[in-house]
Amino acid sequence: MYIIILLKRKVLTMLSKKTIEIIKSTVPVLEVHGTKITEVFYKNMFQAHPELLNIFNHTNQKQGRQQTALANTILAAAKYIDKLETIIPVVKQIAHKHRSLAVKPEHYPIVGQFLLSSIKEVLGDAATEEIINAWAEAYGVIADVFIAIEKDMYKEAADQTGGWNDYKNFRVINKVKESDCITSFYLEAEDKSALPSFSPGQYISVRLSIPEEKYLFNRQYSLSAASNKEYFRISVKKEAEENQPNGKVSNYLHNHINIGDVIEATAPAGEFTLKDSIEDSKVVFISGGVGITPFMSMVNTIAENQPNQEIEFIHASRNGNVQAFKEELTTLEKKLTNFHLSFVYDNPTSEDRQNKHFKKQGFIDKDLLQTRLTQKNAHYYVCGPVPFLRSILFTLKELGIDDSNIHYEFFGPSVNLENENGTITK
Structure with a gap:
């Protein structure tokens, strides 16, 4: 509610009707040239301010996902400049990421300068x-809103019991191989201080200095254990190629970070969390690959606090060798009285086929979901790669599940999820 009031107050008091009309008139141009503008923006900004490469995710830059995400955000801001409350979920998601990455007020004028110059250069x-x-006026208003929201987030992160601002040193106290490609790292505050509580589903930013690399690397990893005062657990998928942009950090963690090593991390952040209203309805977790990680925090939290909660847990992976947390999930069956566990493997081994939780070979499809999901008013949590998200979300829509009951998370910058049946965006 606070964010809605702040957005309305800023727009109504600081932007004239004429300015709003001009911004909305640029929507068709942004639909065509938006991504080109953001590509030029990032290129020019990093040339002038290479120190910002210590904050931005290099992989998302090289893959073009950050450019596309920013273009989508600018387009949404233009469309709804007179109704910015419409994009509150996006605003909150971005603000959480900014706080987690230690984006500060002094960065906003730099972004504004190069965004405006990029619009001029491209158009x-x-x-x-x-x-x-x-656009200069509109950017100023939107930047002020983000700065105000993030100021409150920084204060909340620092003022909570065990909290802190920016990055803090953590020591690896355990390293556990969960599958052929996923390893968990247990992190304890280097100063031995108690850790703050967090909402199941939140993430932390990890920052690394990798030898022979000029800039720092940061990645955001879901916390994969229930909140406790002693340690954070993150579970990292090792990408196939160490020399590829999306494999540099994960491979460094897997190959070079061991028990006793120290890494930096920020306080937990994120909006993709377990809702308070789950007590009144069934909870359904649908994950693909490493998308299982936030759900491990959620389901462990439920096991500790609401062991009678009805839960449907459906996970898809290539096979059991690459799937993480099989044993941990099986153990949860002893704690949860109404827990239904299903595994779906694209290429199951003979051992996988003997697992009592193995339901089918292939993918999670409409037939399986119709069989397993019997309550339309349940809360549905979905996490996984973009193609997986696209498939599951549209299938849930086809099954008549209301948008308000569907909660999902991207790993990385948001993208549009579209197919011939319609559009879901975040």
Whole structure:
């Protein structure tokens, strides 16, 4: 509610009707040129301010996901400049990421400068002085909103019991191989201080200095254990190629970070959390690959606090060798009185086929979900790779599940999820 009031107050008091009209008139242009603008923006900004590469995810830059995500956000801001409360979920998600990555108020003028110059560079004469001035006004208002929201988030993170600001040193106290490609790291505060409580489903940012690399690397990893005062657990998938952008950090963690080593991390953040209202309805977890990690925090939390809660847990993976937490999930059956566990493998081994939780070979499809999901008013949590998300979300829609009951998370910058049946965005 606070964010909605803040957005409305800023827009209504600081943007003229004329400015709002000009911003909305740029929507067709942004639909065509938005990604090109953000590509030029990042290129020019990093050339002038390479120190910002210590904050931004290099992989998302090289893969183009960050550019696309920013273009989508700018387009949404233009469409709803007079109704910014419409994009509250996006605002909150971005603000959490900014706080987790230690984005500060002094960074916003830099972003604004290069965003406006990139609009002018890409659009040329079409970017009239009137349009640039309107976007300068709008950016100033939106930046002020983010700065205010993030200021509160920084304060909340620091003021909570065991909390802190920015990055803090953590020592690896245990390293556990969960599968052929996923390893868990147990992190204790180097100063032995108690850790703050967090909401199941939240993540932390981990920052590494990798030898022979000029800039720092940061990644955001879901916390995969229930909240406790002693340690954080993150579970990291090792990407196939160490020399590829998306494998550099995960391979370094797997191959070079061991018990006793120290890494930096920020306080827990994120909006993809277990809802308080789950007590009144069934909870369904549907995960693909490493998307299982936030659900391990959620299901362990339920086991500790609401062991009679009805839970449907459906996980898809290539096979049992690469699936993490099989034993831990089986152990939870002893704690949870109404826990239904299903594994779906694309390429199951003979051992997988003997597992009592193995339901089918292939993918999680409509037939399986119709069989397993009998309550439309249940809360559905979905996490996994983008193609997996796209498939599951549209299938749930086809099955008549209301949007308000579907909760999902991207790993990395958000993208549009589209197919011939419609569009779901986040």
